[in-house]
Amino acid sequence: MLKQASVSDLISERVNRDIGYVTIIMRRYPRFINRALRDEYLPCLSPDRKLFGNLISAKRRYKDHNGAFERVHFDERFTIDHEGMEALGRLVRVARKKDVYLVCQCQIGKHCHREMVLLLAKKLFKDSKVENPRNTYPKFLKRLKDFKKLYRETFIVKPNTAKKSKQTRAKAN
Numbered sequence: 403m404l405k406q407a408s409v410s411d412l413i414s415e416r417v418n419r420d421i422g423y424v425t426i427i428m429r430r431y432p433r434f435i436n437r438a439l440r441d442e443y444l445p446c447l448s449p450d451r452k453l454f455g456n457l458i459s460a461k462r463r464y465k466d467h468n469g470a471f472e473r474v475h476f477d478e479r480f481t482i483d484h485e486g487m488e489a490l491g492r493l494v495r496v497a498r499k500k501d502v503y504l505v506c507q508c509q510i511g512k513h514c515h516r517e518m519v520l521l522l523a524k525k526l527f528k529d530s531k532v533e534n535p536r537n538t539y540p541k542f543l544k545r546l547k548d549f550k551k552l553y554r555e556t557f558i559v560k561p562n563t564a565k566k567s568k569q570t571r572a573k574a575n
């Protein structure tokens with residue numbers, strides 16, 4: 403099953419590589435987390451630099467975790483690219499056989515992008531085994547069609563090959 407965990411779960415060893423496949427999906431790697439504690443570091447499933455920077459500034463300024471997400475319109479801005487979608491597809495496959503943990507700094511129960519990644523896995527991948535997020539993300543889910551498009555481009559229509567075959571056809575004519 404695809405699940406979420408926090409950096410403190412890793413430190414306290416409540417979550418470890420013996421019980422599941424551990425992936426860190428943060429923009430900045432948590433320096434105090436030894437490589438041996440995780441299987442993969444996947445920044446492609448984290449917010450981009452600009453959004454992450456805006457969120458950190460808002461958190462510092464207002465000392466309000468969930469409020470900071472609101473202020474920077476996080477749910478309307480968080481996205482992943484083809485690389486992220488491919489990685490998510492791979493994790494969903496692994497999660498059919500064992501627990502896969504998506505790790506971020508945020509405390510469990512707080513607003514976090516890893517819950518949006520869980521939602522994407524649940525909504526986009528058939529037969530995926532995904533833990534329910536603790537929060538709701540209506541503004542994020544309004545954008546589901548954009549992610550469906552990304553899913554199709556990543557797994558069904560490979561945009562590059564489609565373009566290439568069109569060019570080849572044009573040449574043949």
Ligand SMILES: [Zn+2]
Nearest residue numbers: 506508514515
């Ligand atoms: Zn987080």
